[in-house]
Amino acid sequence: MRLATLTSGGDCPGLNAVIRGIVRTSSAEFGSTVVGYLDGWVGLMEDRRMDLYDDAFIDSILLRGGTILGTGRLHPDKFKAGLEQIKENLADAEVDALIAIGGEGTLKGAKWLSDNGIPVVGVPKTIDNDVDATDYTFGFDTAVSVATDAIDRLHTTAESHNRILIVEVMGRHVGWIALHAGMAGGAHYTVIPEEPFDIADICKAMERRFQMGEKYGIVVVAEGAVPREGTMDASLGEEDQFGHVTFNGMGQIIADEIKERLGYDVRTTVLGHIQRGGTPTAYDRVLATRYGLHAARAAHAGQFGTCVALRGEDIELVTLEESVEHLKRVPQRRIDAARIMFG
Ligand code: F6P
Numbered sequence: 264m265r266l267a268t269l270t271s272g273g274d275c276p277g278l279n280a281v282i283r284g285i286v287r288t289s290s291a292e293f294g295s296t297v298v299g300y301l302d303g304w305v306g307l308m309e310d311r312r313m314d315l316y317d318d319a320f321i322d323s324i325l326l327r328g329g330t331i332l333g334t335g336r337l338h339p340d341k342f343k344a345g346l347e348q349i350k351e352n353l354a355d356a357e358v359d360a361l362i363a364i365g366g367e368g369t370l371k372g373a374k375w376l377s378d379n380g381i382p383v384v385g386v387p388k389t390i391d392n393d394v395d396a397t398d399y400t401f402g403f404d405t406a407v408s409v410a411t412d413a414i415d416r417l418h419t420t421a422e423s424h425n426r427i428l429i430v431e432v433m434g435r436h437v438g439w440i441a442l443h444a445g446m447a448g449g450a451h452y453t454v455i456p457e458e459p460f461d462i463a464d465i466c467k468a469m470e471r472r473f474q475m476g477e478k479y480g481i482v483v484v485a486e487g488a489v490p491r492e493g494t495m496d497a498s499l500g501e502e503d504q505f506g507h508v509t510f511n512g513m514g515q516i517i518a519d520e521i522k523e524r525l526g527y528d529v530r531t532t533v534l535g536h537i538q539r540g541g542t543p544t545a546y547d548r549v550l551a552t553r554y555g556l557h558a559a560r561a562a563h564a565g566q567f568g569t570c571v572a573l574r575g576e577d578i579e580l581v582t583l584e585e586s587v588e589h590l591k592r593v594p595q596r597r598i599d600a601a602r603i604m605f606g
Contacts, residue, residue, distance in 0.1 A: 264295040266562055267312070267358040270330040271303030271337075271365040271372070275388045275402035276543035277551035279324035279331055281364050282315065284555020290317035293563050298356055302335040303365070304372060308345040310352040325548060328541045336505055342372055346379055353381065360562040364388050366400075367587055368505070370570060374583035377568040384561045385570035385583050386554045390539055392439040395591040396581045397572035401551040406433065406538040407443045413534055414448025414481060421479040427469055427521055429531040431514030433538050434485035435507070438593050440538065441485035442601055451480045452605050454517070456487040457593045462495045462517065466524050468606045473527070482521075484514045495520060553578050 268285050270278045282299065289295040297315045300306040313332075315321060324331055353361065360382040363373040366389040377383040387394040390406035410432045421428040430450070432440045438455020445453035452468050454460040469480045487508070490497050497516045500509040518529040543551065550573065557571045557578040570586040572579050 264289070264293060264359045264563060265357050266295060266297045266360055266362060266559065267300060267307075267353065267356065268297060268315075268332070268362040268364065269300040269303055269307055270332050270334045270388070271363065271369040272334060272388070273366065273390075274329050274334050274539060275390050275400075276328045276405040276539070276541060277401035277547040278329065278334075278364060278388065279327045280543060280548045280551035281386055281388075281401070281555040281558070282331065283321050283324055284552040285362055285559045286315045286317050286321050288556045288559035289563070292560070295563065298358060299332045302333040303369070304337040304342055304345075305335045306333070307352060308337075308342075308348050310355070312356060325552070326542050328539075328543065336368070338504060339368075339372070343375065346376075349376070350381065360384065360567065362386060362558045362562055366391075367394065367590070370394070370583060370587045373570075374568070374587060377583055382562070382565075382567040383583070384558045384567060385586060386558050387570060387572065387586060390440065391434055391437055393437040393590045393592070394586060395589040396570065396586040398575065399550065399573050401543065401547040401554065402539070403439065404546040404550075405541070405544045406440050407447065408544050409538045409541070410440055410444035410483075410534055411447040413532065413537075414444060414450060414483065417481055417532065418449070418479075421481060424528065425478040427480040427482065427518075427527050427529045429482045429484055429514045429518045429521075429529065431484045431486055431512070431531065431533045433534070435487045436590055436592075438485040438488070439591075441483045441488075442593050442597060445483035446601055446604060448481070448483070449604070450483040453483040453601060454488040455485045455593055455598070456489065458598050459489050459491040460494075461491045462520050462524070465517065466521055469521060469527065470525060471606060482517065484517055486510045486513060488513050
């Protein structure tokens with residue numbers, strides 16, 4: 264059998280571990296070969312590819328962040344218009360099945376290809392951990408570790424200067440990174456997209472700390488957090504060509520408002536792409552390797568239109584449809600539990 268794989272959408276620590284898992288499993292268990300398309304769907308449409316061998320190079324990529332195949336975004340209209348080209352390119356390369364590694368947008372694309380007769384298996388990827396069908400996506404643990412390390416460091420400098428430090432983390436639609444990093448790092452307040460915040464509550468919590476003699480505070484803000492209606496004037500940014508919001512910097516907006524209301528010294532740190540770069544944690548390397556292995560096995564078993572998913576301790580197969588049905592939002596019980604640690 265000859266498999267193809269590609270990585271699409273934002274990069275994520277662990278992508279290379281998935282690729283390695285696919286190549287090694289295909290070679291060791293099935294004697295199959297693998298071709299990698301470059302820069303996501305774009306490379307598939309333009310027939311840009313490289314053969315991936317079970318060799319020392321593939322072995323070495325386990326620790327590497329990013330993706331050796333490159334990644335990209337393609338507008339759904341252009342993607343759909345390229346169906347015949349995609350079919351032709353896969354046939355020319357003698358590809359029997361495609362493993363698409365990506366987030367919600369990529370998995371939707373994979374489902375569409377599958378519905379149109381292309382044998383596809385999906386692997387869920389995102390640091391945001393917002394794919395509902397799986398307990399965890401690889402990359403999330405690395406992002407949380409990076410954010411937690413940053414919060415740990417901010418505690419000491421905030422305390423030394425009696426400052427309130429705002430830490431803005433990624434999380435376009437969901438607050439998993441903010442919730443976990445905030446809890447692990449002992450943040451004094453965390454705001455996430457799932458529950459619009461009231462700036463007065465944040466100010467109250469900070470004021471209480473100063474009154475009690477703890478004259479500093481750490482507030483974690485997910486980039487997609489929004490104020491409760493009628494409490495404060497602030498909006499997320501415009502939408503780009505893919506329908507993604509380009510954020511206005513909610514961390515800084517909150518910092519300015521706290522400064523205005525309380526007069527404290529408030530500074531902002533935006534972690535941005537630092538959370539997505541660099542070497543994956545051990546947890547993410549293991550999860551990504553297992554995803555790669557199970558995706559290769561599913562492709563060899565002809566289980567197309569499916570996506571690998573972590574359920575408890577096991578990797579299972581769900582349908583691609585199920586994998587893109589809902590975003591996994593932070594449930595209310597987790598928000599309520601986190602709130603007990605605020606202040
Ligand atoms: O989807 C993952 C994510 O990291 C979001 O949290 C973030 O808003 C987005 O990607 C950033 O994407 P880009 O690299 O295109 O700026």
